[in-house]
Amino acid sequence: MAENIYLNTEDVSKMKVSGAVQRASRPRRWLFPALITGVLIIIIIIIIIEVWLTYVMLRNHQWSLEQQVSSIRNESQRHDQSIATLRCGIYSILSNDSAVDGCCPNNWTHSGFSCYFFSKFPLTWNKSKTWCENKDSHLVKFNTDKEWNFITSKTSSQLYWIGLSDWRTGKWEWVDQTEYIMDSRHWRPGQPDNWKDHGHGDEGEDCAHLITNGFNDLCCFTPLKFICQKPSGRP
Ligand SMILES: [Ca+2]
Numbered sequence: 001m002a003e004n005i006y007l008n009t010e011d012v013s014k015m016k017v018s019g020a021v022q023r024a025s026r027p028r029r030w031l032f033p034a035l036i037t038g039v040l041i042i043i044i045i046i047i048i049i050e051v052w053l054t055y056v057m058l059r060n061h062q063w064s065l066e067q068q069v070s071s072i073r074n075e076s077q078r079h080d081q082s083i084a085t086l087r088c089g090i091y092s093i094l095s096n097d098s099a100v101d102g103c104c105p106n107n108w109t110h111s112g113f114s115c116y117f118f119s120k121f122p123l124t125w126n127k128s129k130t131w132c133e134n135k136d137s138h139l140v141k142f143n144t145d146k147e148w149n150f151i152t153s154k155t156s157s158q159l160y161w162i163g164l165s166d167w168r169t170g171k172w173e174w175v176d177q178t179e180y181i182m183d184s185r186h187w188r189p190g191q192p193d194n195w196k197d198h199g200h201g202d203e204g205e206d207c208a209h210l211i212t213n214g215f216n217d218l219c220c221f222t223p224l225k226f227i228c229q230k231p232s233g234r235p
Pocket residue numbers: 166167194204205206207217
């Protein structure tokens with residue numbers, strides 16, 4: 001009997017010790033998962049910060065490159081203008097005619113610092129662009145109100161491709177990839193509408209043309225007349 005009492009006391013003692021060990025080890029069971037979770041959270045935060053810093057760095061780099069491209073483009077335009085002026089001066093001397101009208105080629109119209117070609121034949125927007133480039137010019141850009149008034153006075157209600165599109169980036173830009181700042185006064189009511197039922201694939205309308213004092217976006221594959229522009233030799 002005494003032995004049983006002794007054994008029971010011993011068991012109770014062991015159970016107390018076991019309980020104490022379990023209570024002592026319970027925090028350790030949570031410690032490892034908590035540590036892993038903490039480390040993972042820190043790693044995720046570091047990755048997010050690195051991705052964000054890389055994004056900011058790339059954006060700054062892109063902005064810097066765009067500024068350089070813009071600067072080079074402006075320099076190129078000034079260069080083209082200087083060449084046109086020089087060529088016009090030489091032509092004036094050789095022809096002994098000081099009143100050469102802007103030194104524009106035959107069938108081109110002079111206004112301000114530009115020569116304009118109003119085509120009498122239709123091409124798609126891309127072919128129009130290439131046609132102009134082959135004549136050392138580009139599809140027309142509208143830089144000033146004076147230019148707008150001159151060109152719209154010449155085109156009346158006819159449709160002409162101009163150097164404006166959104167097929168490359170989804171944003172409207174000039175043909176030399178310079179930014180176009182949306183001016184709703186120059187667009188026909190409700191345009192641009194990117195209409196998609198034109199039957200030339202799933203793309204919307206990505207090229208702009210001029211019609212009766214306003215722009216409309218149209219499927220680029222549509223053949224239209226077009227307007228080219230290049231620097232004149234003198235204003
Ligand atoms: Ca479009």
